[in-house]
Amino acid sequence: MNGSTSTPTPTPTVVEVTVCDNYINGEYIPSSTNEYLDVLNPTNSKIIGKVAISNSKDVNHAVQIAKNAFHDESSSGNNGWSKKYTIKQRAACMMKLHSLIEKNALKLAQLIVLENGKNITEALADVAKGNETIEWACSLPSLACGNNLKVSSQVSCEDRRDPLGVVVSIVPFNFPFMVPMWTVPIALVMGNTVILKPSEKVPLTMNYTCQLMKEAGVPPGVFNVIHGTKECVECLIDHPDTKAITFVGSSPVAKIVSYRCRSLELQPPKRCTALGGAKNHLIALGDCDFDTASSDITVSFAGCAGQRCMAASVLLLVDDDDDDNNDNNNIDTSRLQVLVNQIVDKSSKIEAGNQPGQMGPVIDEVSYRKIISYIEHSEQNCDATILLDGRSWSNKSHGKEDGGGGNLWIGPTIILHSNKDDKTMSEEVFGPVLSIFSVPTWEDAIEIENKNPFGNAASIYTSVGGNAEWFTSRFRSSMLGINIGIPVPREPFSFGGLYGTRSKYGDMDITGDGAMEFFSNRVKVTSKWPIVRNGKRGPSSSSRK
Numbered sequence: 098m099n100g101s102t103s104t105p106t107p108t109p110t111v112v113e114v115t116v117c118d119n120y121i122n123g124e125y126i127p128s129s130t131n132e133y134l135d136v137l138n139p140t141n142s143k144i145i146g147k148v149a150i151s152n153s154k155d156v157n158h159a160v161q162i163a164k165n166a167f168h169d170e171s172s173s174g175n176n177g178w179s180k181k182y183t184i185k186q187r188a189a190c191m192m193k194l195h196s197l198i199e200k201n202a203l204k205l206a207q208l209i210v211l212e213n214g215k216n217i218t219e220a221l222a223d224v225a226k227g228n229e230t231i232e233w234a235c236s237l238p239s240l241a242c243g244n245n246l247k248v249s250s251q252v253s254c255e256d257r258r259d260p261l262g263v264v265v266s267i268v269p270f271n272f273p274f275m276v277p278m279w280t281v282p283i284a285l286v287m288g289n290t291v292i293l294k295p296s297e298k299v300p301l302t303m304n305y306t307c308q309l310m311k312e313a314g315v316p317p318g319v320f321n322v323i324h325g326t327k328e329c330v331e332c333l334i335d336h337p338d339t340k341a342i343t344f345v346g347s348s349p350v351a352k353i354v355s356y357r358c359r360s361l362e363l364q365p366p367k368r369c370t371a372l373g374g375a376k377n378h379l380i381a382l383g384d385c386d387f388d389t390a391s392s393d394i395t396v397s398f399a400g401c402a403g404q405r406c407m408a409a410s411v412l413l414l415v416d417d418d419d420d421d422n423n424d425n426n427n428i429d430t431s432r433l434q435v436l437v438n439q440i441v442d443k444s445s446k447i448e449a450g451n452q453p454g455q456m457g458p459v460i461d462e463v464s465y466r467k468i469i470s471y472i473e474h475s476e477q478n479c480d481a482t483i484l485l486d487g488r489s490w491s492n493k494s495h496g497k498e499d500g501g502g503g504n505l506w507i508g509p510t511i512i513l514h515s516n517k518d519d520k521t522m523s524e525e526v527f528g529p530v531l532s533i534f535s536v537p538t539w540e541d542a543i544e545i546e547n548k549n550p551f552g553n554a555a556s557i558y559t560s561v562g563g564n565a566e567w568f569t570s571r572f573r574s575s576m577l578g579i580n581i582g583i584p585v586p587r588e589p590f591s592f593g594g595l596y597g598t599r600s601k602y603g604d605m606d607i608t609g610d611g612a613m614e615f616f617s618n619r620v621k622v623t624s625k626w627p628i629v630r631n632g633k634r635g636p637s638s639s640s641r642k
């Protein structure tokens with residue numbers, strides 16, 4: 098079975114197996130290796146799909162097709178996606194895609210639940226957020242028009258944005274729809290052709306999206322999907338005809354990808370932006386609204402089972418108005434104890450499952466073991482107190498009813514730390530775990546946030562505007578929030594952490610005007626036109642007497 102699910106609206110309990118072959122030149126085709134990896138439903142560990150493993154032969158084929166589709170050199174020179182289609186026509190395809198996504202949002206969301214394990218509300222949000230970037234890409238004909246300036250009496254300068262050619266997008270498992278759509282629609286409207294490499298853990302959503310691209314009128318070869326792992330990614334980077342690479346995923350791989358794109362062996366070096374992991378800090382002052390903050394923080398750390406690069410990881414409590422406040426993390430005497438109690442209470446009410454308000458499993462066994470090991474480390478080696486222990490969920494029967502494995506469930510976990518050097522406080526856990534630590538002063542809180550090796554997001558909870566401003570002007574991260582747990586900048590603002598930290602290896606943001614810049618070459622035309630009248634050459638048309 099190529100490229101289609103055997104059931105039109107699969108739900109998390111459906112066990113039909115979808116074969117995800119590459120999508121090249123508008124067709125689903127098996128990889129040349131004929132090898133597949135199993136795709137598992139994390140809810141019950143049952144096999145729901147097979148995903149192709151591609152090698153250099155497949156990559157060469159995909160790149161050649163995408164290159165032809167970009168600009169068919171053999172024809173009049175006015176052919177292909179970058180020339181035959183105007184930017185308005187390319188945007189019109191994305192408008193059609195936008196309405197097809199709206200129409201099929203439930204089906205896409207059900208695929209996300211099936212392969213990623215999110216609850217259905219979170220999955221629908223994944224789709225809606227991705228569609229917001231498509232919507233923004235539709236406005237590029239206005240936003241991407243260049244500048245024109247008469248720079249002297251005879252000379253004019255104009256700049257315009259030309260597409261790059263074949264561009265590559267490599268994406269992670271945690272947002273099967275939204276993250277691919279951060280780059281694909283913008284790259285396409287700017288006139289590039291695209292090869293997308295989905296996460297091998299969640300290939301079904303993009304496998305289906307290919308059909309919607311086709312229905313939206315995206316011509317064959319303009320949008321391609323190639324499946325695989327490390328080898329496939331390396332071939333995509335190394336191929337001389339791929340012009341730019343975007344990557345979103347873990348920090349170690351982001352670093353590898355970014356260095357490979359700039360390696361001396363690769364001539365010329367490749368344009369690359371690579372977003373990595375995160376360790377987001379929230380700071381709560383004693384004057385914040387506890388009801389709102391506790392709900393917000395709970396959703397931030399436990400939503401999507403904590404598998405969001407914008408999830409809250411560390412909550413720093415600072416109540417310097419409280420005479421009894423102490424810095425040894427007993428927090429009992431602080432007003433903020435009420436906030437902590439509320440977070441524990443709200444988190445303890447979250448149930449396991451894929452329905453609205455429930456929390457799904459984590460993605461796989463490797464993730465599960467890693468998360469558990471951080472909790473154990475804090476408890477056994479760093480004298481931490483586990484205020485809420487999600488490990489108890491391992492006894493639950495979720496996913497096991499119909500004979501599945503169902504061993505990937507970890508409930509919301511809240512750790513009260515007494516040692517700020519505990520690695521759980523500084524490394525990315527990527528699960529539903531909140532670290533809480535009390536500090537005596539604002540400066541101490543800022544120091545912890547500033548020193549963490551990531552630079553993705555940070556938030557301050559306070560009722561006082563001036564206090565909020567004090568923190569937002571000192572945070573090191575580059576996506577900041579005030580009284581909001583997940584400070585995702587919405588379009589048209591661009592998304593991306595701080596360059597030079599483990600959150601970003603590459604100098605552009607991945608959406609918004611950063612992406613418009615990333616996916617285009619600025620061409621500058623300087624012109625001086627003489628007037629030729631009655632056979633006589635006169636002054637430049639720009640000069641006026």
Ligand code: NAD
Pocket residue numbers: 267268269270271272276294295296297325326327328330331345346347348350351353372373374375405406525527553593594600
């Ligand atoms: P990952 O790094 O394991 O995989 C990401 C992609 O890289 C996948 O397509 C995978 O096939 C490929 N890949 C894996 N190992 C590779 C290697 N050695 N060489 C080349 N390619 C390789 O990430 P993941 O586990 O899928 O996603 C979770 C991570 O992504 C978390 O760290 C999370 O913080 C991060 N993330 C960051 C952002 C952001 O905006 N900064 C957004 C979403 C997710």
